[in-house]
Amino acid sequence: MKRIFFAAIITNLLFTSCDSDSSFKVTADRVGELTKETQVNELKTIFSNDSVVDQNSGLSEELNVNAIEIYEKGGKQLLSLMPTKDGNPKTIKTVQVFDERYTTEEGINLNSTYKDITEAYEISRIETLISSIVIFVDDINAYFTIDRDELPGELRFNMDAKVTGAEIPNDAKIKYFMIGW
Template sequence: MKRLLLLTLIANLVLVSCDSDKPYEVTPDSVGPLTKNTTLDELKTIFENDSVVDQNSGLSEELNVNAIEIYEKGGAQLLSLMPVKDSQPKTIRTVQIFDERYTTQEGINLNSTFKDISDAYEISRIETLISSVVVFVDEINAYFTIDRKELAGELRFDMDAKVSQAEIPDSAKIKYFMIGW
């Protein structure tokens, strides 16, 4: 009986230490402790040591226009979550990452460059917007926004130009890092 209790205690310690070793890991199915199946009701428990700011109420909840923001105690924003509008229970559709500690298994985070992304993953597609370029990496359900200011010459100002992977400088910095499920 004592041996069984000791084994159970050791197994629980191992599981708890594994979970706490990677609280900022980004995978195709998770961002830290969040998964694509995490419900909004679970957020207060998951981030019990942080602040969960849910701006969805009344009309804004029906229109799904406000995100749920997660702040670390002390005020730094960690994440911004956009719920799935029509799911029951409500789950998370997209996660915007604000903290550079959130890192993929290949070492990509907010401090990475376009070269880091293209060396680590296959770029699925690139969409050109008015003030930015969005780089999609389907392998990890991620997309990275790069400001047009990072582009060379006329690509900065030609809003109609379609930007290719070869035209994005290796040193271009990530402006936004998002996961979409």
């Protein structure tokens, strides 16, 4: 009886640890293993099984072109990171998600639609840009970009039109998914 009890506990712990895998989970203060306190010099350790491409050297640093790109072994881009410009040690300021496995607790990822976002979160504000619409969700420090091509005809071509949430089609797809701390 004791063996069965201990076997059940061990099995439960194994399944719990698998379910709590946070390597692709997005929350208000995390993107996978990254947090806003993550230092740039820790990235090679955090992504030891992946490729870290740091463009922060020489001329690129002078020009403020300082993206750090994370690629999975095999070439698929996972993330693009923008470190803070000031401060020492440098930390991560913005994360752009390129891999659909990065998912919020509410199930939102790069394959989601505008409807998915509105059903999962309260929209904080919507900004209308020349070629896209940016939807801000302050609850998770995220913003989602939807291409203007996803909008109805009159809004697609009227660059002066201020787009409201009611005018964005439910099936509009996310083009970019970013977290900003």
